Amino acid sequence: MARAKISTNNHGPAIRGSDPWAPSAGKMHQLLSEEERARLAVLASIVRFDKGEEIYREGQRADAVFNIISGVVKAYKTAPDRSEHITAFLFPDDMFGLSEEGRYANSIKAITPVAAYRFPVSTLRRRLAKDADLEFHVICKLIHELRETQRHAFLLARKRAISRVAMFLQLLENLRAARGERTAEIYLPMKRSDIGEYLGMSLEAVSRAFRSLTTRGIIRNRDRRHLKITDRSTFDRIVGDTTNAS
Amino acid sequence: MARAKISTNNHGPAIRGSDPWAPSAGKMHQLLSEEERARLAVLASIVRFDKGEEIYREGQRADAVFNIISGVVKAYKTAPDRSEHITAFLFPDDMFGLSEEGRYANSIKAITPVAAYRFPVSTLRRRLAKDADLEFHVICKLIHELRETQRHAFLLARKRAISRVAMFLQLLENLRAARGERTAEIYLPMKRSDIGEYLGMSLEAVSRAFRSLTTRGIIRNRDRRHLKITDRSTFDRIVGDTTNAS
DNA sequence: CGTATCGTTGACAATCTTCAACTCATGTGG
DNA sequence: CCACATGAGTTGAAGATTGTCAACGATACG
Secondary structure (H helix, E strand, C coil), rough: CCCCCCCCCCCCCCEEEECCCCCCCCEECCCCCCHHHHHHHHHHHEEEECCCCCECCCCCEECCEEEEEECEEEEEEECCCCCEEEEECCCCCEECCCCCCCCCCCCCECCCCEEEEEHHHHHHHHHHCHHHHHHHHHHHHHHHHHHHHHHHHHHHCCCCCCHHHHHHHHHHHHHHHCCCCCCCCCEECHHHHHHHHHHCCHHHHHHHHHHHHHHHHEEEEEEEEEEEEECCHHHHHHHHHHCCCC | CCCCCCCCCCCCCEEEEECCCCCCCCCCECCCHHHHHHHHHHHHHHECCCCCCEEEECCCCCCCEEEEEEEEEEEEEEECCCCEEEEEEEEECEEEEEEEECCECCCECCCCCCCEEEEHHHHHHHHHHHHHHHHHHEEEEHHHHHHHHHHHHHHHHHCHHHHHHHHHHHHHHHHHHCCCCCEEECCCCHHHHHHHHHHCCCCHHHHHHHHHHHCCCCCEEEEECCEEEEHHHHHHHHHHCCCCCC
């Protein structure tokens, strides 16, 4: 049953991060002890979602918090004119379902099949109140997420489309590195329009940016969702570029 | 001594926010009890900074956390090519100095004269470990900051310059409303170039956006740093606009 | 094997950046 | 108290990148 597919050993909920006050060389490790994971497992149920399924919608009463076991979800906000803005892609060991004023702050949709732990808010909160260590770990994770979101904003401030796409690829790469999976290849679980909505640009611009990177020999793609960086120095120069001129 | 200038009564450190799991109608209140504030005050020293003074720089060892008493600071990251990106403007009752791997994640500079509480990290951490209530309040504040940062990213995803500026004004307006100060006027403590670096556009574009809003009768400015919104419905339409066409 | 979705490419209009000159505000020193 | 220097803010013109619309090609799944 417990296949290798499940990245986390099935010992219970897992949150990956790092103590913000301790050096860790970019690596993220498991913040919860075996004991904590076991204690938390009791509070949670396991839920599964199909690819494309909406898990909850922005504005709904927030009655549960989730912790991803496997799969990828996107968190997004819908503007008044129905356009979507993706605020984050979430991977195994990430949490979602944190609320604002008792309601979910964004909608969540599975972009691959997803398995997750589901914690009723009231239960979780009682547990938090009793467990200072767990609270501290939640603080670590939140600070980590805050940094991620700041990086997203930093990315969105880039003026050139290619810079944004390159920085996005770097983000995905670092994500894998941080969890110890070292592959030369970058995998894109999401579609072009999702990338566009995350990067604040049209999906056509995303497509063109990819083609430009490929043509210039900076990346090389095996198929539309697997690629690797072939010219690291030029790649890094593009990532660092903040101008609008070529 | 305790002048009206100091927005927070001088009862000690203050963090404003709201319990994410309880409805609060957009209002933020003081998360700390008088007792907690008094206990925290013992751990802190009060520091002052001149307008324009750099408080710390990205990458420095993070040895203290700050809590603003009065004034405004900007948090920013410097790109390899020396260009700046402002990640946040921070106001009284906000915190800064949270680190990543033991080092500050961004630089901080005062944009008005600033007074703040300064907590040595080690002291604060010891206190946190002992006080589950305080930890919970920190969690509330962090979730709140996470939302703010998401809003920033949401703003940066707007394609039109006017939309970004309008949304920025709305942000400042909500900020005041949330802390109960109701003024019809919006005050801009920062300069145009700071706004540009926060909005991811050139300062000229900021200037032009302001002029466009003024010309169209949507805002009216008393001077360069005080304005009010005179045509709310058009204003809201511009904020909601995600397209790039006129 | 067909259909729906995803992805690519092209052309044109439009907005924004850049560079540059100019005005306004502030503050310091003689 | 005024002059001058410095930083902040505005405006103009030209060039470039991206959005939009639209058609076409590729892929995945039933």
